[in-house]
Structure formats: C-alpha cells, structure tokens
Amino acid sequence: MFELILSLGKCLVDLTFSEWFSGKSLHISTLNITSTGCVSSSLTKLKIEVNTFDDCLYLLDGRLQCLSTLIIKIFEICYSLANIDNKKTLPKLKCFSLTSECYTQFYDDGIVLLLRRMLNLEKLTLFLLVSKIESTYIDGIQLYDEILIFMPRLNKLTFSINTLVFNRYITVDLPSNDDIQNSFIKRRYQPVGSYADEKLTDYAGRCHVYSLPYEFDCFYHLTNCFQGGIFNKVRWLAMADQHPFEHELFKKISHDFPFLQKLVVLNSKPQKNKQHASTLITFVHLVELNLRLAHTNYVEQFLLETKTCLPHLKNLVIEYESLVMITNNFTNDATHRNCSQLRRIDIDKPFICPENFHSYFPLL
Template identity: 55%
Template sequence: MTSCDTLELSHIRYNINYKQISRICEKILPRIQHQIEKLTVEPHSIKPILSFNYPQLYSLSLVNFPEKIFLQYFTDDLFRHDLFAKKITHLNINILNKTPKEYWAVRTYFFTSILSLCKRLINLNFCYFSDQDLTVSIYNLPPPSFKSSTLTNLKINVDIIDDCLDLLDGRLNCLSTLIIKITQISSTISNTDNITKLPKLKYFSLISYNYTSYYDDLVCPLLHRMINLEELKLYLFVRRFDSIYIDGIQLYDQILIYMQRLNKFTFSIKTFVVNKNIRINLSSNENIQCSFIGKKYGQVGSYVHTWSMKTKGECHIYSIPYEFEYFHDLSISFSGGMFHKVRNLMMVDTYPFEHKLFKIISQDFPFLQYLYIYNDESEKYKEDSFPLITFPNLTLLHIQFAHVNYVEQFLLKKFTHLPNLLNLYIRYESLEKITNNFTNDVVHLNFDKLKDLHILELFVGSESFHKYFAFL
C-alpha cells in the first residue's frame, strides 16, 4: 500500500468539477485515511473531507476561507467535531480579507473559540501569513474569555501592544514560542502587567511596521521579562526625540544583558531621531559599526542619513544574513548587500533616487516580488544610455506616489525589463504621459503580462484608454 501522511486539497479552486471531490472521497480517502497525519483543505471540500475518520491526524490547515464562510461553519457546529476537541494539536487558520475592517470582532471570536474548543492544541497559526495582516483585538476581554493550558506555540497579528501583554498575562501558561505582529505600539490603554517575568518563553518574534515612540518605555521592559529566551527576532521602526540612534551598545545594555541564555538574535531596527531641545552629535555609520564590535552580534549591516542641520536623522541596523521578507523605508543612504529572502521592498525618501540605486537593488534583491516607491523628487541624472535593469520576479509595482521619472524608469522597456509584472498601481496622469495619451505602441511598455491596473483617482477613461488596455 502506498504510504501517505499528508493530504493537500488547497490547490483545487471553486470552479472545480465536484465529481473530482466525490472521486477523492469515494476512491482515494478510504484507502489512505488511516495513514493521514496532516490535512490542508479549502471551504468547498471541508465538509466531505472531514466526514472521514483519521485516527493518525494531528495537523489541520484551513486555507482561503472568507470570513463570512468561516463564521457559517462556526454557526453550523463544524468546529464542535470531535476532531477538534480530541485530536488536533497543530492548527493553521488562513482567512481571506474580503470583508470590512469591523470584522476584527468576528476574528477575535474565532480565536477565543478555537482556544476553548481545541482541548489538545499545541501549535496555532491564526492568520499569520506573509500576504495578509488580519488582526484580533483581545486587550479588553475579561480573563475567562480565553485560556489554554496546552498551547505552546502561537503565531498571531494583533492591533496594539496591550493585546500582546494580555497574551502573556498567564492565560496561556505553557506558551514557549510567540510570533506576533503588532499594528501599532503606542501608549497602553489598560493596566496590564508588564513586569512579571516570563521564564517559560524561549522564542519571541516581534514585527511592527509603524513607527513607535514607545520603544524605551514599552518594548524594552517587555523584553526584560524574557529571562530564559533562547531566540529573539525584532523588526521595528523607532521614533525618538532629543536622543540618539539605537546602536550595538544600546541593544546590549537595554536588551541582551537581560537574556543570559540567548543563542540567536535577528533584527532590523530603524531609528528616526529629532533633536529640538538639546544638541547631540548623531553617530556616523562608522560609529554605528564600531558599536557592534566585541558584542557577539555577528555581522551587522547599517546605513545612516543625517540631515544638514544635524537636528534629525535616521539609522537602519540589521543582522546579516538578512532574515526578513520585508525591507521598508529604503533611502538613498542604502549601502548595498545581499537580501535573498526579501520579497517586499518599500523605497521612501525626500531626496531623488537615481538609476544607479535601482541597478543596485535589482542585483541585491534578486527575488523581489513587490516594490513600492514613494518619492516626489525628479531624478537629477537621466540618460537614454543607462544600462538595462531587470527585475525577473517582480509581480507588483506601486508607483502612485512616485515622480513620473520613476514611472518612465520602470515601465519603459528601454530602461527596465519586468517580464512578470501582473499588478500596477499608478496615477492616471502618469499613465497618460508615458503612453502619450495612449497612442504610443504598447509593445514598448512592460505590460505584456499585466492583469490588474489600479489607478489612484477617479477618472473617465477615453475610448483610446479602453482600447489601449483591452487585454486587461
């Protein structure tokens, strides 16, 4: 008999011939159901697939569930199935974001209900995937609302740091791994404990894409509690006033000295400093590099940009090799390196980007898929003789808030080759200019595989516009 411990039905889409599902249930599952340990299913197949008994099953992944459909299954008591209460120890929930933001309350209900229903749950990934940031909000829930004495590993997105503090308040008393994204780290709303030590926590990953002014007051005290931590991962944007950049010395004094068992520290931290009331000489990139010497950090990358009046500046420090899929707020001060894991890059600056920087990025981010450019300043050096740049894996380009020079740079084939561009975000006026009011030959533009065109403002497309993009 053929051995099978994993069954994935997530590649089948809604337009499937349902006879195929029937065939799987009638011909295949009866032969292998006693061997299956892991299942991955989508909404259209969950009921027939879960009607079978799987004595070895411990891991279940529910993927591509619209929130309303997921709610319907809760209402239909599907999750009261013995499978969830008695067998599942590993659960992955992937919910599609096609409903209003108000559905955060429904997602919170899902999360708390799952903890209550799954009595043997050890590992839970609740909507923590690279292509979405669906959050839950639990900070205001009374203590009985959620708890688990079995859960050890949790991946989750939350709204504010109070949610994170509540997850660590003892209701998940066996938690050893917490991987969390926080939308906004701002002042706490509640009086949640941020002092009690967390001796069971061994792995902590914190990602927050928005700037916070509460790194020193909230993030550092939270990390001080993790006295037995073995691995730490931080992706943060910090705003400071009348202060200095976060460097190797500060990381050691404020964080690492409290974690004697730490084996691995992965980080990407960008500090934006504004000094109005005191005069401080902000560190140079050389100073920043020196601050990491002798502290057992391994190789560290950095770049610094200080404004001419020296009252404000920014500094980005990151461990090498770079371990994150995202690289946000890349500026003209970027010094290069290899970033094989980065799929999503955001470029932001008030100084112009030049062709040379785009060339460096195409080489240093070889697997880049999503590129966002925010810059209103025109390129200073522009020539038709620049060498061709290629982004072989780029599928999404966001240039709605970019100067038209960058639109030309990326959409004209004589400057840049984008063989797999599928999604384009752009201003209508920029589109008019590079197409000469939709009269230039489309063959000269990177539209060969374009599937989705997102235009910022409302507009009435001319007949020439519709003919030009008839392939969409």
C-alpha cells in the same frame, strides 16, 4: 473564536491563529483576549496576529501557563490604555518573535520593558520601525545595554530595526554608519548590515540596522545610503528618501534583491543624472509596482523599455496624470511593452477611459 478554540482544545500545544476575509487579515479584538475564558494549561507554542500592544501583554499575563514560544505580529504598537503588568518576569518563555510594520514611539516605555522580562529567552526575532523625538539611532550598544544584557541564555538574535528620528529643538550628534558598525563589533554581534543618514533633512534622519544574512521577506525604507548586499529572501521592498534616486541605485537593487516581487517608491525629488541611464535594468520577478507617491521621473524610469524591463509586471499603482504624461496619452510605443502585461491599475481618482486605453492595456 480564539476563546472557543482554547476552550475546546484542552490538550492543544501548538496554535497558529489568523482570520481572513476578502484577502485581508482580521486581527483579534482586545475584548476576546481579555476574556476570562482565554486560558490554556497545555499550549506551548502560539503564532498570532493582534491589533495592539495591550493584546500582547494580555497573552503574557499568565493565562497561557505553559507558553514557551510566542510568534506575534502587532498591527500597531502604541501607548498602553489598560492597567497591565509589564514587569513580572516570564521565565518559561524560550522563543519570542515580534513583528510590527507601523512606526511606534512606544519602544523605550513598552517594547524594551517587555523584553527585559524574558530572562531565559534563547531565541529572539525583532522586526520593528521605531520613531524617536530629540534622540539618536538604535545601535548595537543600545540593544545590548537596554535589552540583551538581561537575556544571559540568548543564543540567536535575528532583527531588522528602522529608526526615524525627529530632532528639531536640540542638537544631537548622529552616528555615522561606521560608528553604527563599530557599535555592533564592540559587542561581538554576528555580522550586521546598516545604513544611516549622518545629517538631518527637514529635522529628520533614518537608520536601518539588520542581522545578516537577512531573514525577512520585507525590507522597509531603503535610502540612498544603502550599502548593498544580497537579500534573497526579500519579496517586498519600500524605498523612501528626500534626495533623488538615480538609475545606478535601481540597478543595484535589481541585483541585490533578485527575487523581488513588490516595490514601492516614495520620492518626490526629480532625478539629476537621467542622461547617464544607459544600462538596461531588469526586475525578473516584479509583479507589483507602486509609484503613486513618486515623481514622474520614476514612472519614466520604470515604464520606458530602454531603461527598465519588467517582463512579469501585473499590478501598477500610480497617479493618472503621471501615467498619461509618460505614455503620451497611451500612444507611446517605448512604454507599451512594460504596460502590456498589466492586469490591474490602481489610479488615484476616477477617470474616463480614452478611446485607445484598452488597446494599450489589453489584459485589463
């Protein structure tokens, strides 16, 4: 299909390409992109979703001769399987946006090398999740020395970069959040938000750096180190930590993410300060809640009407045992209000509905 569009659109200058089937994106196959028919002498702007980093490299190998703006979302960035030149400069490219929502280890040997080719870039947007082994976090000094110094004409940088490090065999002194902030201040960046683990837990540590104001609709892997702020554009939030999330953090999130619609909580640690949860929290716009990989304390935190108000909750992802426990086998009045508007429950395994199940969830 992509090849056909390019062949028919001889004068096409702006293309957004995304196929949809049953609500899920079908990414272009590498076979189509590598086809000799995927060429254009007129296209200047392309917005596209692809499967691999190789697909991105093929699009930038010269077949799109006039391309100046590329907005690309890559499903998975992994080591290149093809012999594609990732060194030739890209002087015509003025605007580049790269999004990938899967963790990649191909940052230094792939992404960095690609970005260094964009000598005349004026606008750069990065949304990345990077994993590193025996290393440290990506900070302002690394960004400048490894990438931005090669882009003398860059006038706008928008980014959200999560770094997950695994340091098992060597000792790496991880920077504090103040160190990370200073790394951006020294290089005269625009305002930047950040939070970071200063110590490893099970050999792992997380850091998140992002330009302000925050421009993306997704926010990944918020931890207890989160520093706060206002994130009006975020609609999807994932929380993950190996230390418990307490009531006060959820209160902060309800304030700092006022238009949040989807929330994922990944935490197996029980709360320690349940007795201090006296303030009612309201998530006004939340429609989808995923607690499948969360301790039962968080099921209680969100479903008990004395702790949290979820007036528009429609979809719940949860383990059956947790749901049965907190609703007291679908008889607990204190959880009924937050459950009464549910239209879909995604449970981890098949089960036989008890007699009062449908009366407890009348809209299912």
